[in-house]
Amino acid sequence: RSGEMAKLTQLIDNEVFRAYATYATIVLLKMMLMSLITAYFRITRKAFVNPEDTASFGKGESAKKYLRTDPDVERVRRGHLNDLENIVPFLGIGLLYALSGPELSTALLHFRIFVGARIVHTFAYLIPLPQPGRGLSWAVAYTVTISMAYKVLKTVLYL
Amino acid sequence: RSGEMAKLTQLIDNEVFRAYATYATIVLLKMMLMSLITAYFRITRKAFVNPEDTASFGKGESAKKYLRTDPDVERVRRGHLNDLENIVPFLGIGLLYALSGPELSTALLHFRIFVGARIVHTFAYLIPLPQPGRGLSWAVAYTVTISMAYKVLKTVLYL
Amino acid sequence: RSGEMAKLTQLIDNEVFRAYATYATIVLLKMMLMSLITAYFRITRKAFVNPEDTASFGKGESAKKYLRTDPDVERVRRGHLNDLENIVPFLGIGLLYALSGPELSTALLHFRIFVGARIVHTFAYLIPLPQPGRGLSWAVAYTVTISMAYKVLKTVLYL
Numbered sequence: 001r002s003g004e005m006a007k008l009t010q011l012i013d014n015e016v017f018r019a020y021a022t023y024a025t026i027v028l029l030k031m032m033l034m035s036l037i038t039a040y041f042r043i044t045r046k047a048f049v050n051p052e053d054t055a056s057f058g059k060g061e062s063a064k065k066y067l068r069t070d071p072d073v074e075r076v077r078r079g080h081l082n083d084l085e086n087i088v089p090f091l092g093i094g095l096l097y098a099l100s101g102p103e104l105s106t107a108l109l110h111f112r113i114f115v116g117a118r119i120v121h122t123f124a125y126l127i128p129l130p131q132p133g134r135g136l137s138w139a140v141a142y143t144v145t146i147s148m149a150y151k152v153l154k155t156v157l158y159l
Numbered sequence: 160r161s162g163e164m165a166k167l168t169q170l171i172d173n174e175v176f177r178a179y180a181t182y183a184t185i186v187l188l189k190m191m192l193m194s195l196i197t198a199y200f201r202i203t204r205k206a207f208v209n210p211e212d213t214a215s216f217g218k219g220e221s222a223k224k225y226l227r228t229d230p231d232v233e234r235v236r237r238g239h240l241n242d243l244e245n246i247v248p249f250l251g252i253g254l255l256y257a258l259s260g261p262e263l264s265t266a267l268l269h270f271r272i273f274v275g276a277r278i279v280h281t282f283a284y285l286i287p288l289p290q291p292g293r294g295l296s297w298a299v300a301y302t303v304t305i306s307m308a309y310k311v312l313k314t315v316l317y318l
Numbered sequence: 319r320s321g322e323m324a325k326l327t328q329l330i331d332n333e334v335f336r337a338y339a340t341y342a343t344i345v346l347l348k349m350m351l352m353s354l355i356t357a358y359f360r361i362t363r364k365a366f367v368n369p370e371d372t373a374s375f376g377k378g379e380s381a382k383k384y385l386r387t388d389p390d391v392e393r394v395r396r397g398h399l400n401d402l403e404n405i406v407p408f409l410g411i412g413l414l415y416a417l418s419g420p421e422l423s424t425a426l427l428h429f430r431i432f433v434g435a436r437i438v439h440t441f442a443y444l445i446p447l448p449q450p451g452r453g454l455s456w457a458v459a460y461t462v463t464i465s466m467a468y469k470v471l472k473t474v475l476y477l
Contacts, residue, residue: 012314015317017315018315021255021311021317022315022317022318024252024255026312028247028252031248032304049237050287052287052290052293078368081399085349087247088346088349091247091250091409096330096342128370131373142350155330156335156339158340159337159340171414171417171418180414180474181475183414184470185471188407188467191403191460194460211446211447211452212449240399247406250409
């Protein structure tokens with residue numbers, strides 16, 4: 001059994017894999033933060049979607065008025081969905097990329113730019129910054145993922 | 160080739176990794192069930208979103224009235240999206256956590272509580288249970304994921 | 319360190335794993351394409367959701383009229399969300415399946431049918447094809463994922 005653990009430890013000790021693990025965890029924590037921001041805006045704006053969530057405001061019409069959409073809540077939710085659409089490809093393609101034997105410096109460049117761009121994207125969405133701020137940050141992270149996908153397919157292609 | 164397969168088998172034979180594989184698969188199957196529940200409510204409530212889905216109800220106005228939202232359908236869809244938002248981080252962070260060499264008992268505790276909390280969350284959303292039932296089950300699974308992320312970053316941090 | 323890299327290379331040299339890496343990357347690129355199609359329809363239909371995205375059309379009422387939903391945009395977005403709901407389980411379960419030591423030919427069959435069905439699903443959604451075209455392509459990919467999940471649980475079950 002210690003032999004098996006050693007092998008797993010070797011995987012996690014590889015520097016490229018450690019870099020992937022670090023940046024993937026950071027960008028997933030950033031995505032998880034969107035849930036808390038949504039909850040914060042739902043509570044401060046009193047804008048809920050489930051009737052059972054407004055029960056503490058009383059019954060009947062007095063609670064029903066809080067079942068409504070709020071622009072700030074919807075904005076955070078769009079940012080959250082955009083995270084899902086872009087971070088899921090990064091997780092999958094990034095893992096395969098980390099296993100495809102890239103140079104450490106090249107891999108770090110990809111991971112850092114992706115995570116940096118997604119953090120900028122979140123600020124650009126929530127502040128919001130004027131366009132093309134959000135569009136550019138989205139495109140940078142998208143391009144990094146495409147670049148990793150190209151490396152993966154070049155290395156492993158098996159159809 | 161048998162040497163390579165042996166190495167892969169060693170990964171899948173590691174008990175922590177097997178536990179991760181088991182619980183990740185279970186919670187993904189649970190998430191996939193949401194699609195079937197959505198389909199069930201769309202058909203029984205006759206509430207569709209794509210015009211081509213109502214063609215079997217006839218043409219023109221007779222079919223058009225089934226292009227509508229239904230509270231039960233929307234509720235399942237919200238539960239499904241909440242699954243995506245929370246199970247994606249578990250998949251990524253949980254995999255890295257399983258590779259970071261945790262104690263088997265600690266890892267099992269994390270995986271079991273996460274999956275149990277997400278199953279409770281689904282029931283709390285669909286029944287629905289009064290709050291804070293759904294909120295608590297969400298928070299428990301969220302906290303478990305944060306705990307695994309902390310272990311991953313402590314073990315592998317490479318910025 | 320070269321010893322570690324060798325081990326990683328062995329993983330990526332395994333033919334089943336290479337097949338998984340190839341098809342997972344292809345289906346993720348297909349999913350990422352949905353973002354570009356959404357952007358294309360938003361721009362050509364002039365249907366936006368964020369006020370800052372319409373600033374180039376002028377200020378006030380002249381820009382505000384472009385803050386609207388468009389059936390084509392919404393259709394692509396539904397296809398994108400359906401991708402997330404189905405490709406996330408494939409990524410997780412497929413990775414574990416690839417590590418569970420399946421026959422290469424069986425694994426290729428699973429990966430090819432899944433990715434083929436999801437590509438058909440996208441065309442069925444966007445054209446749109448009459449039902450049950452979209453429904454069947456969805457069900458085929460769903461069934462493939464269940465089949466892989468069964469193999470994973472049979473191989474690794476550790477509760």
